[in-house]
Amino acid sequence: MSGRFIAIVGPSGVGKDSVMQALAARDPRLGLARRVITRPGDAGGEEFDGVTEAAFEAQETAGVFALSWRAHGLCYAIPATVDAVLAAGRDVMGNLSRSVLIAAQARFARIEVIALSADHATLAARLVRRGRETDAEITRRLERATFTLPQGVKAHVVENNGVLDDCVAAILTHLYPGAMACNTGTDK
Numbered sequence: 422m423s424g425r426f427i428a429i430v431g432p433s434g435v436g437k438d439s440v441m442q443a444l445a446a447r448d449p450r451l452g453l454a455r456r457v458i459t460r461p462g463d464a465g466g467e468e469f470d471g472v473t474e475a476a477f478e479a480q481e482t483a484g485v486f487a488l489s490w491r492a493h494g495l496c497y498a499i500p501a502t503v504d505a506v507l508a509a510g511r512d513v514m515g516n517l518s519r520s521v522l523i524a525a526q527a528r529f530a531r532i533e534v535i536a537l538s539a540d541h542a543t544l545a546a547r548l549v550r551r552g553r554e555t556d557a558e559i560t561r562r563l564e565r566a567t568f569t570l571p572q573g574v575k576a577h578v579v580e581n582n583g584v585l586d587d588c589v590a591a592i593l594t595h596l597y598p599g600a601m602a603c604n605t606g607t608d609k
């Protein structure tokens with residue numbers, strides 16, 4: 422059976438990248454899709470392929486992306502190379518925009534949507550502490566926090582207000598019910 426594409430979604434600052442990195446470190450069954458983004462490659466945060474807008478559009482036209490979308494003035498994509506990993510039966514996580522979920526459900530034969538949530542004050546404090554965006558950009562990101570999931574999207578909602586490990590454990594239990602999560606790291 423093919424693997425599942427695990428879409429990790431939620432407002433900016435909710436912890437999508439942190440949770441995905443922790444999941445990948447905790448459980449070798451979970452791969453991580455490396456995104457293509459029109460953001461300077463040294464911006465920090467997740468590992469991604471930074472490209473110019475012209476290069477992005479050329480790759481998009483050439484069909485090398487499984488999914489692509491625009492948000493926060495940037496272009497984002499999940500490369501179609503994930504198909505080979507899924508075909509080999511491996512689950513792969515990807516950080517997606519909530520706006521691309523209908524397309525994602527159509528694109529992948531098996532998909533799980535994990536919607537992370539955190540309260541507004543927590544999101545704001547995290548974005549300021551992370552310091553990747555300007556104050557104005559942070560304000561715009563927080564305004565988008567209430568974006569609702571498109572109708573027809575079936576998501577499993579997991580809170581990430583508290584300890585990251587609790588959120589990670591809840592996701593592993595949902596993805597692999599009844600099975601012991603493989604723990605290759607150390608519990609904190």
Ligand SMILES: Nc1ncnc2c1ncn2[C@@H]1O[C@H](COP(=O)(O)OP(=O)(O)OP(=O)(O)O)[C@@H](O)[C@H]1O
Pocket residue numbers: 431432433434435436437438439440466547548550551581582583584585586
């Ligand atoms: N459970 C947590 N407790 C404390 N800090 C956290 C937790 N989860 C994430 N953070 C911190 O919050 C900040 C935002 O997390 P992260 O970049 O993973 O969010 P994101 O959802 O991927 O955001 P964006 O969509 O803007 O990329 C980071 O600095 C991260 O270290």
Ligand SMILES: O=P(O)(O)OC[C@H]1O[C@H](OP(=O)(O)O)[C@H](O)[C@@H]1O
Pocket residue numbers: 430431432433492493497516517518519520565568
């Ligand atoms: O608000 P929505 O549309 O759900 O998410 C929009 C985009 O915001 C985040 O981008 P980044 O990782 O902060 O650059 C997400 O990863 C997504 O690509």
